[in-house]
Amino acid sequence: LAGELMRAILSGRPYPRSLLANTIMRIRTDGNLSGLRAALCKGILARERRLGINTPNEEVPVSLDKQSTSPGYRLGRLFAVLEAAQRNALGGQVNATIRDRYYGAASASPASVFPVLLRNTQNHLGKLRKEKPGIAVNLERDIRDIIDGLSDHFPRSLRIEDQGRFAIGYYHQSQSRFTRGDA
Numbered sequence: 001l002a003g004e005l006m007r008a009i010l011s012g013r014p015y016p017r018s019l020l021a022n023t024i025m026r027i028r029t030d031g032n033l034s035g036l037r038a039a040l041c042k043g044i045l046a047r048e049r050r051l052g053i054n055t056p057n058e059e060v061p062v063s064l065d066k067q068s069t070s071p072g073y074r075l076g077r078l079f080a081v082l083e084a085a086q087r088n089a090l091g092g093q094v095n096a097t098i099r100d101r102y103y104g105a106a107s108a109s110p111a112s113v114f115p116v117l118l119r120n121t122q123n124h125l126g127k128l129r130k131e132k133p134g135i136a137v138n139l140e141r142d143i144r145d146i147i148d149g150l151s152d153h154f155p156r157s158l159r160i161e162d163q164g165r166f167a168i169g170y171y172h173q174s175q176s177r178f179t180r181g182d183a
Contacts, residue, residue, distance in 0.1 A: 001018060001019060001022065004018075004019075014044075014047055014048055015047055017044075017160070019040065019044060020040075020164055023040045024107070024167065028104035031099060031100055033103075033170060035171070037167065038172075041168055042168055045164050046060045058070055061073070061172065063176075064175070065172070071150060072161070072165030073165040073166070073168060073169035074146055074169060075154070076170035076171075077169040077172065077173040078146045079098070079166070079169075080171075080173035081142045081146065081173060083098050084174075084177060085125055085128065086121070088124070088132065088135050089125070089131075090124070098120075106166075107166040107167065108158060108163065109156060110157075111153065111154040111157075
């Protein structure tokens, strides 16, 4: 993989597809979606787009893009907001977050996971409405805005490129919490 990556860098060809697959697999395995891993996904997708290979016309965003129409990106953002609702409602009492339990399944087969997560989030939002109503309103607005940009139903599965966009969307939405200060 290292040799293929170096050849792609030096020749300007697409990065090896196995790099994206391995990055996604590592995120699923250890649950660590660092800035470096999000950047790897973005770099691979951005180069493929630039070279016109197997990608939609939509550019991979540099920071949180609330206007993005990519289902993978939007679902990643939604997953981050649902996790934020859980963290805000339960505080430090969480043994395992939804990221720990559902990240892999949510990024690969959203239709089977997101309905369950959305039902469970209603419990967290109910608790937040009583204890922290401002945060509850902001989270509900974010959830509504993200879902409004999706089609009528969740996709059954996401291709590897869309799983990369899922990771990027999750990372961008998670990082935006630190800059906004409301969630």
